[in-house]
Amino acid sequence: MGIFGKLFTWWDGATIGTMLYTAREGEHVGTDAQGNKYYRSKPKEGEKERRWVIYNGNNDASRVPSEWHGWLHGAFDDVPESRLPPAKIWEADYTPNATGTVSAYRPQGALERGGKRAKATGDYESWSPES
Template sequence: MAFFNPFTWWNGATLGTLIDSWRHGEQVGTDAQGHRYFRAKPNKRNPAARERRWVIYEGANDASRVPPEWHGWLHGRFDDIPESHLPPAKIWEVEYTPNATGTADAYRPQGALERGGKRVHARGDYESWTPDS
């Protein structure tokens, strides 16, 4: 079962974003996860406006799923499409993984309620603080 987030219930894009992408948007690329990236030039009424850039997520809307190179492009750090300027991958680099907080894949240490709430008891090297001492 997928994680339900009440603030992003639409998974992918709102109707307005889909219409805007179809009417004004130009798809410029897709990342490894299937997210589609768009841009729209300023319109005739406001030619001095900045170019608008947006993403339509494949699956759940979660900004942490946007890879760093596309994040930089979305925020206007550079103008060219990221794929044209990426250096070749190094052998020690790992695949990008999105933030798992709030999902079933999240890290849960020993003692977490989701793992039974039992933690290792303190050993003799621990001394609790008391206000009298």
């Protein structure tokens, strides 16, 4: 994407304003397995530290791993890479949020699947105000 696109879009990476702020005020602290880069503001006397992420690809908050999410929100001060425990056997790899895409979950009866659902079975009685 060219400079013109960066002026007006935010959904496919950092805008020019964010890139300028990052270059001027940011200190790179780490990168996760997906290529997202994490920054914090350079220390200044009397100011609270700011933390942010520059996504590698589309801006989707579900792409931030839990350990980096905790760091972004100030749950701990150390960079997560220095605090990570070994991976558990039951931990699953990241899967992107499929909402709004062709691969999104659509239950039986959803309009995208024809809008037909199974008839109610005999264990259901509708409420009636007369009874």
